[in-house]
Amino acid sequence: MAPFEPEIVTTDGQLLPAAVPADAALSIRSATVSYGDKPAVFSVDATFPSGAMSAIVGPNGAGKSTLLKAALGVIPRVSGDVFVFGEPVEKARDRIAYVPQRASVDWDFPTTVLDVVQMGLYPRLGLLGRLGGAMRKEALFCLDRVGMADFANRQIGQLSGGQQQRVFLARALAQDADLYLLDEPFAGVDAATERAIIDVLHSLKADGKAVVAVHHDLATVREYFDHVFMINVRRMAEGPVDITFTTAALQSTYGGRLAATHLSELALSGAG
Amino acid sequence: MALLEALFLQSGYNAALVAIGAALLGFSAGSAGSFLFLRKRALVSDAVAHATLPGVALAFIVMVTLGGDGRNLFGLLLGSAVTAGLGLLAIEWISRRTRLSEDAAIGAVLGVFFGFGVVLLTVIQTMSSGRQAGLESFLLGSTAGMLFQDALVIAGGGLFSVLVIWLLKRPMTLVSFHADYAASLGYNVRQIDLAIMGLVMAATVVGLKIVGLILIVAMLIIPSVTARFWTNRSGRLVWIAGALGGVAGYLGAALSASVPDLPTGPIIVLVAAALFTLSLLFAPARGVFAAAIRHRRFQARVHRRQGLLALAAQHPIREGYTLRLLAREGLVRADGVPTLDGRAEAAKVVRDEERWTIARRIHQDIGLSGQYDGLTPIEEVFTPDEIAEFDRRLGAPEAV
Structure with missing residues (x-):
């Protein structure tokens, strides 16, 4: 341990790291993640409430997806801790479901829609368990929830982008988790899929589950989410959408990259 | 007809042993290699295969120095597994810890290990007991003096592969499809990758005797690429690849037994390639x-x-x-x-x-x-x- 630890202060003047609230679905404390010598996420504290829909918002390259992967523990952290429902993330994996970016997999992989959804059941099966009819029914039920039951036996490469995203969501549903982490679930999907996904996410929230999504469309943040975390390598703002998602916060997060006209449109649409 | 006799194992004891051994080897190499294919790391197997050579040579030198028979197959294969494992770890380490990509690491490891092995073979040539060692046969395989115990080693290796695949099929498929997702479920991606490589290593080492280290990569990769033409499901692909590998091994061994002086390993590979070409052209959905x-x-x-x-x-x-x-x-x-x-x-x-x-x-x-x-x-x-x-x-x- 270094004898002198500088006080790291965020934009809102809070000292890091803050205490971990017991009722938070996901708490990240002093997390730094770097690729090589350049931090992609620096000393970030983030708290995502349970029973709510949260968005992670920020410009390209701001560390949104990196923060999500660090929260999952799938990429190593240089420093910091992640707690899921008050437990270290490594001990709470069965309570987390991850919906990765659609572009991150090879869609020509020899597997069917149903096979992909059943992947969500693997941890419950263990090494020796067999995928029985009950499991199959469960997977089909999850497919039905996202409106994809008719596609169960298709090869995944034959699906449209929106359908692929729905299949990933169905797989997460099959995990029957308490915390759902989604990486840009609405990127490049059609309007019908966006509607279907948001309906499923809202039904999860109604069941008391927590949803955290990396989100790129600023226009829908207020409509879809309750809570927002704004990041540009460091934490810029976080809190309930109606008081946090402001012009000032957007300006500090996006810097000069957001056109003034765009900003005023967002502020107008959100003011009501 | 000589080929029919060979096909029905009527061409003598040695030929029958080779045919059964080749079929078993083909099955385990084909099914083990399919995970490598699914993981898109097919070329790693080539480096692993070439890295066996220094191990074979070192094992010979050690066994002779200790006063034993340098040609003991089990000892030689053990040695080859050790250096193949080292080569594998070297590739892993280079691509994880440096900015070099995996293909660069494969090239470097393959060259260095194989070169070292060739040097050691030359050293062995100068040893008094080395002249009849016949270690060169590990390059392209040789079935002339195959013993019952050699067939047992191959059968054991095949059984091991099938067992590991049966046990780890789901985690290995998950990691091949999407490593980050597998990690999010709590699977240890690194260990599962090592298991895939371990399978490949086992098939390589066991296959040295029949197919040889230069061509074993074909037995690992061609069957799964062929199987891909016939199925859209990874679970079936693994066993179809095994079956294709087994058929290629059996047919190839029978063919080479029916014509004098045909080398077994290369013929097996050519049969596998023929099956691949037929599939490429005529497969119902994905064929040309x-x-x-x-x-x-x-x-x-x-x-x-x-x-x-x-x-x-x-x-x-x-x-x-x-x-x-x-x-x-x-x-x-x-x-x-x-x-x-x-x-x-x-x-x-x-x-x-x-x-x-x-x-x-x-x-x-x-x-x-x-x-x-x-x-x-x-x-x-x-x-x-x-x-x-x-x-x-x-x-x-x-x-x-």
């Missing part, structure tokens, strides 16, 4: 011919549709192929003038276009109207009720 036929049909649909639109607009049809297509269906006469049937079909095409115009005005949702691609029949996208509604609006005066 199936794709050509599919494209041909698609082209015909495009030309038919465009021709009908031209008829409806009373434009001349310039492309000969379109004319022939419509004439064959009796939609136009030889001089290009539409028949009664042709006019009816053209009118139907025009009505569908008008329906689409209405549909796209009503449905902003691109999930539906996005299928307006010129070919998809409107009946496949909308229900009869909806189409009736479009027709009703078509009859009414244009409203904005």
Whole structure:
């Protein structure tokens, strides 16, 4: 341990790291993640409430997806801790479901829609368990929830982008988790899929589950989410959408990259 | 006939042993290699195979120095497994800890280990007991002096592979499909990758005797690539690849036994390649011919549709192929003038276009109207009720 630890202060003047609230679905404390010598996420504290829909918002390259992967523990952290429902993330994996970016997999992989959804059941099966009819029914039920039951036996490469995203969501549903982490679930999907996904996410929230999504469309943040975390390598703002998602916060997060006209449109649409 | 005799294991004890051993090896190499193929790391197996050579040579030197028989197969294979493992770890370490990509690491490790092995072989040549060692046979395989215990080693290796695959099939598939997702479920991706590599190493080491280290990569990769033509499911691909590898091993061994002086390993690989070529050409969904036929049909649909639109607009049809297509269906006469049937079909095409115009005005949702691609029949996208509604609006005066 270094004898002198500088006080790291965020934009809102809070000292890091803050205490971990017991009722938070996901708490990240002093997390730094770097690729090589350049931090992609620096000393970030983030708290995502349970029973709510949260968005992670920020410009390209701001560390949104990196923060999500660090929260999952799938990429190593240089420093910091992640707690899921008050437990270290490594001990709470069965309570987390991850919906990765659609572009991150090879869609020509020899597997069917149903096979992909059943992947969500693997941890419950263990090494020796067999995928029985009950499991199959469960997977089909999850497919039905996202409106994809008719596609169960298709090869995944034959699906449209929106359908692929729905299949990933169905797989997460099959995990029957308490915390759902989604990486840009609405990127490049059609309007019908966006509607279907948001309906499923809202039904999860109604069941008391927590949803955290990396989100790129600023226009829908207020409509879809309750809570927002704004990041540009460091934490810029976080809190309930109606008081946090402001012009000032957007300006500090996006810097000069957001056109003034765009900003005023967002502020107008959100003011009501 | 010599080939038939060999196929039914009637060509003598040694030939029968080789055929059974080759079939078992083909099965384990084919199924183990399929995970490498799915993980898109096929070339790692080539480096692993070449890295066995220094191990074989070192094992020989150690065994001779200790006063034993340098040609003990089990000892040689043990040595080859050690350096193959080291080569594997070197690739892993280089691609994880440096900025070099995996293909660069493969190239470096393959060259260095193989070069070192060749040097050691030369050293062995100068040893008094080394001249009859016959270690060169590990390069391209040799079945001449195969013993029952050699076949047992191969069978043991094959059994081990099948057991590991059966046990770890799901985690290995998960990691191959998407490593980050597997990690999010709590699987240790690094250990599972090592298990995949361990399988490959086992098949390589066991295959040294029959196929040799230069060609074993073919036994690991060709069967799974071939299997990919026949299935869209990874779970089946693994066992289909095993079966194809087994068939190639058995057929290849029988072929080489039926003709004097045909080398076994290379013939096995050629049989595997023949199965691959047949699949590439004739597989029902993914084969070259199936794709050509599919494209041909698609082209015909495009030309038919465009021709009908031209008829409806009373434009001349310039492309000969379109004319022939419509004439064959009796939609136009030889001089290009539409028949009664042709006019009816053209009118139907025009009505569908008008329906689409209405549909796209009503449905902003691109999930539906996005299928307006010129070919998809409107009946496949909308229900009869909806189409009736479009027709009703078509009859009414244009409203904005």
